[in-house]
Amino acid sequence: MSTKISIVNVKEFETIPEAVISAIKLIENDLGFDITQSEKILLKPNLLTSKKDACTQPAFVEGVISYLKEVGVPMSNVYLGDSPGQSEKFGSDVAKEIGIYDLCEVHGINFINFEANKPIIEKIEGASSLKEIRVARAVKECDILINLPRLKSHIEATMTGAIKNYWGIIPGGLKANYHLYGKTAKQFGEVLADNFSWVVKNKQKRFTVYDLQNIMEGSMGPGGGKMVDWDLILVGTDELALDIVAMEIGKIKPSSVPHLKNAMERGLGIGNVEEIEILGVSLEEAKKQVPKFKVPGGTFTSFIAYMTGHIGYKIYKKFPKLLKAKCIKCGECAQNCPAAAIEFKEGDFPIFLRNKCISCFCCAELCSEIAIEAKTRGLSGLFH
Ligand code: SF4
């Protein structure tokens, strides 16, 4: 078994959309299906929050639309949708704020709010934790799925990219509730791999256009990390292979990312870089032009937990910490906490209840003011 991935350097093109078209063309004969024969193509960007940096860049969406037009796909057959993390926001709210909704209007593409229709209940065969999910109807019903992730560091999952972007196929606040199945980083990795396994089994016609042009890194990702230019675009049909190549480029061991490790163990794609054929820019060249990807220190926490068992884990386990100077007392964090671990009264700062908190960091991910950071408990953790 092997797979192909195209890599292009955005700097070799006048614009990002041109680079996207070129990256897709390098691989179009290996997609395994005819894109012009579809009646329902769904574009699935990352519309996490109304912060532009936290979402797929509109230029990537524009590049995919231009490619589809070029090969003769009628725009009436193209749909775009996602479900943001914030329970009180629709995908269209975020898309309007970051400029993707305008693109859909200009090109006559149908925008779909995943929350607008009743989700479909789907069983996940062979799941480790998540035996059943609610999937957005638009995802279930599309013929071809085009995944449009952006590479970002992730406070709980270490990184988010090709596989993690499918977390958004679960509509609205349900996503946060499913965090309860994965209370540790390792368990959450299993949950993400379970969700991904549904995609692998049910959506065979799909490919990914991966935004590695301007990535997010550091401990405040995926909502408010530091932006760095990598100037790369990856395209392929195997999300695990794509995430592994992205981690190779960023000099991060893929097995240190819980959901990648789990997906590799379960054979949910190509997990060995030797079995990936690169088209375009070589892996070595790509590695040279990119600095080391800075991810949150989950690996160290896990290592300590492994080495010293419970004591180290108690000290190094992370909890949300409020940065009062930034907090605007909006209460959004409390509305999105799946464990009801945040008390909020109108006009007051939120209060985090450590005995209930499962350290999922949905609160940090969705706080528009970047007013929540992950902090280890230190020695006080021994008393929890
Ligand atoms: S921490 Fe963020 S989400 Fe929570 S109340 Fe403050 S500003 Fe709002």
Ligand code: SF4
């Ligand atoms: S307080 Fe934050 S980290 Fe803790 S369970 Fe709630 S959303 Fe997750």
